[in-house]
Amino acid sequence: MHYGFLVESMVSILLLLTILYCVRLNKQLRLLKADEQTLRATISELITATEIAERAIAGLKATMREGEQSLSERLERAESLGADIERQLDAGENLLGRLTRIVGAAQPDNKPSTLADAKAVAAAAQAFADRARARLRGLAA
Numbered sequence: 831m832h833y834g835f836l837v838e839s840m841v842s843i844l845l846l847l848t849i850l851y852c853v854r855l856n857k858q859l860r861l862l863k864a865d866e867q868t869l870r871a872t873i874s875e876l877i878t879a880t881e882i883a884e885r886a887i888a889g890l891k892a893t894m895r896e897g898e899q900s901l902s903e904r905l906e907r908a909e910s911l912g913a914d915i916e917r918q919l920d921a922g923e924n925l926l927g928r929l930t931r932i933v934g935a936a937q938p939d940n941k942p943s944t945l946a947d948a949k950a951v952a953a954a955a956q957a958f959a960d961r962a963r964a965r966l967r968g969l970a971a
Contacts, residue, residue, distance in 0.1 A: 929954045
C-alpha cells in the first residue's frame with residue numbers, strides 16, 4: 831500500500847508540474863503571437879513607406895529631367911546670344927578702327943590725336959553702341 835500511495839503521489843506531483851509548465855508555455859505562446867502581430871504591422875508600415883519613397887523618387891527624377899531640359903535650352907540660347915554679341919563686338923572694333931583712320935586722315939598734318947579727335951571717336955563709338963543695343967532689344971522682343 832505504501833508503494834501505491836507513493837507512486838500516485840509522484841504521478842500527481844508530475845501532473846501538477848506538467849500543468850504549471852503548460853500554463854507557462856501558453857503565456858509565452860500568447861506573447862509570441864502578440865509579437866508576431868506587431869511584427870506584421872511593422873512590416874506592413876515599412877512596405878507602405880517604401881512605396882511612398884519609390885513614388886517620391888520617380889517624381890524627383892521627372893522634375894530633374896524637366897530641369898535639365900529647361901537648363902539645356904537656356905544654355906543653348908545663352909551660347910547663341912554670346913556668339914551674336916561677339917560678332918557685334920568684332921564689328922564695333924572694326925568700325926572704331928575705321929573711324930580712327932578717318933579722323934586721322936582728316937588731320938592736315940597727321941599730328942597725333944588731339945582732344946577734339948578723341949571726342950569724335952567717342953561720339954562715334956557711342957552711336958554704334960546705341961545701334962547695337964537697339965538691335966539686341968529687337969532680338970529679345
